Amino acid sequence: MQQASKISVIITTYNRPDALAAVLEACFCQDDNQFEIIIADDGSTHNTRQCVENLKRRSPVPLLHVWQPDEGFRAARARNQGILAASGDYIIFLDGDCMPQPNFISQHRKLARPGYLVTGSRVLLSPGYTLRLLAERLSLRGLTVWDKLKLRLTGDLNKFLQTVLTLPNFGRESRRFSWRRIKSCNLGVWRSDLTTVNGFDESFQGWGHEDSDLVVRLFNAGVMRKEGAFATEVYHLWHKENERSLEDRNRHIVLQRAADKTVRAAQGLQSQTPANSAPAPQAMPPGVRPAAQASLAAANGS
Numbered sequence: 053m054q055q056a057s058k059i060s061v062i063i064t065t066y067n068r069p070d071a072l073a074a075v076l077e078a079c080f081c082q083d084d085n086q087f088e089i090i091i092a093d094d095g096s097t098h099n100t101r102q103c104v105e106n107l108k109r110r111s112p113v114p115l116l117h118v119w120q121p122d123e124g125f126r127a128a129r130a131r132n133q134g135i136l137a138a139s140g141d142y143i144i145f146l147d148g149d150c151m152p153q154p155n156f157i158s159q160h161r162k163l164a165r166p167g168y169l170v171t172g173s174r175v176l177l178s179p180g181y182t183l184r185l186l187a188e189r190l191s192l193r194g195l196t197v198w199d200k201l202k203l204r205l206t207g208d209l210n211k212f213l214q215t216v217l218t219l220p221n222f223g224r225e226s227r228r229f230s231w232r233r234i235k236s237c238n239l240g241v242w243r244s245d246l247t248t249v250n251g252f253d254e255s256f257q258g259w260g261h262e263d264s265d266l267v268v269r270l271f272n273a274g275v276m277r278k279e280g281a282f283a284t285e286v287y288h289l290w291h292k293e294n295e296r297s298l299e300d301r302n303r304h305i306v307l308q309r310a311a312d313k314t315v316r317a318a319q320g321l322q323s324q325t326p327a328n329s330a331p332a333p334q335a336m337p338p339g340v341r342p343a344a345q346a347s348l349a350a351a352n353g354s
Contacts, residue, residue, distance in 0.1 A: 059087040059157060060140030060243075064127055064236075065148030066094040069103035070186045071289050076107050076115075078151040081193055084158035088114040091148075092134035095122025128252035128262040131236070132321050135243070135251055143246060145263075147237035150174060150286040154193055155218070159283040160240045162221050168276050169245070169267065172238025172284040175215055181208035182290040192287055211285075219282040226277040234277070236263035238286050245275050250320030260299035264306045265317075273315045 061079065065072045072091070079089055089111070091104055096119070104117045118133045120126065135143060144160050146152065163170045177185070181203065184190065195203075197216050204212040249269040256262040271277075 058140040059142045059144060059161060060090055060134075060138035061087055061144045061146055061157070062090045062092050062131060062134035062138060063146045063148050064092045064094065064130055064134075065096060065100060066122075067096045067100060068148060068291070069096070069100045071291075072100060072148040073103050073107060074186060074189070074289070075146070075148055075151050076104075076111070078153075078156075078192070080107075080110075080112055081154050082152070082157045083154050084161060085113050087144075087157050088138070088140060089116070090134040090137050091115070091117045092130040093117060093119040094126055094130040095120055125258055126254065127236075128256055129254045132251045132254065135246055135321060138243070141243050143241050143243055145236045145239045145241070146286065147288075149289040149291060150237050151192060151289065152286045153215075156284060156286065159218070160280070163224065163278060163280055163283060164240060164242070165225075165278065166242065167274070168225065168278040169234075169242075169270055170240035170278045170280045170284065171234045172240065172286065173214060173281040174235070174238055174286050174288040176210040176288050177290050178208040179290045186289070209287075214282055214285050217282055221283075224279045226279065229271050229277055234264065234267045236266070237288065238280070238284060239263070239267075240280070240284075241270070241275075245270055245273065247321065248273050249315055250317040250322055252320060253317035254319045254323070255317075256302055256305070258299075258302070261302040261306050264303075265309060268306055268310045269315050269317065272310075272313045 063072070063075060063079075076089070093100060101117065101119070104115070108115045108117075116137055118130075118137045120130060120133060131145065142161075142164050144157075160170060160172070185192070195215075200209065200215045201212060203209040209215065249266065249272075252262055252266050253269075256265065267277075
């Protein structure tokens with residue numbers, strides 16, 4: 053059976069360097085270091101660039117920062133830029149607010165199987181615990197079973213068993229496909245399958261369902277689903293919900309593409325022309341989304 057020889061972890065981020073630092077620190081502690089990290093930056097300011105540069109100096113694995121100008125929520129394009137910059141034959145998508153457990157890479161490697169995507173699982177952290185974890189730079193790696201149970205009982209974690217049990221790679225393949233509850237914050241996909249469907253579709257506007265669209269098109273191309281729960285959990289740092297005015301519109305597009313058996317993105321990987329350099333991000337308050345700027349670009353943060 054084919055195994056992933058090299059894994060690329062694509063981490064999407066936007067103006068949250070404290071959370072990104074916590075995620076990268078967790079990535080540095082993996083029990084399998086045969087992977088690379090690509091930061092897919094959707095227009096963050098200098099604080100994020102400096103955070104990545106500081107951590108890059110002691111990263112045990114290759115780390116690349118790909119940046120694009122801030123022109124609103126464009127996670128699909130940021131991820132496509134990450135795919136183009138990646139060198140692995142297997143891609144794991146991770147969000148910049150999702151801290152992986154130490155066996156995250158090794159478990160994804162075990163679960164990877166041709167013809168399947170792996171939908172990972174997440175454990176939600178409470179607002180208060182998230183603030184404390186980031187402020188005190190706490191590590192979740194040393195938590196005991198009792199520590200995790202106490203966090204669950206106090207409501208600081210929304211799951212317990214998934215954080216202490218790892219189930220074997222058995223019976224995880226789904227006979228019936230469903231695109232629901234599959235999130236690109238923790239998703240493993242073969243690079244060849246991403247190429248087949250032309251990656252994420254950048255024509256999606258605003259937050260919502262660009263990841264569901266990818267999964268639907270993968271299914272239309274013959275890629276089935278494999279469950280990663282009780283093996284690939286990540287700790288999801290709390291944040292306020294994104295503005296969702298276009299969610300219903302985007303969901304309608306996904307349902308239509310499921311019915312039409314659409315495979316390829318209308319505006320995806322093949323529309324990309326990655327650049328070797330880009331203007332430095334402009335200094336502005338975190339969270340600000342300015343009006344359309346200059347033409348699209350991506351930058352190697354080295």
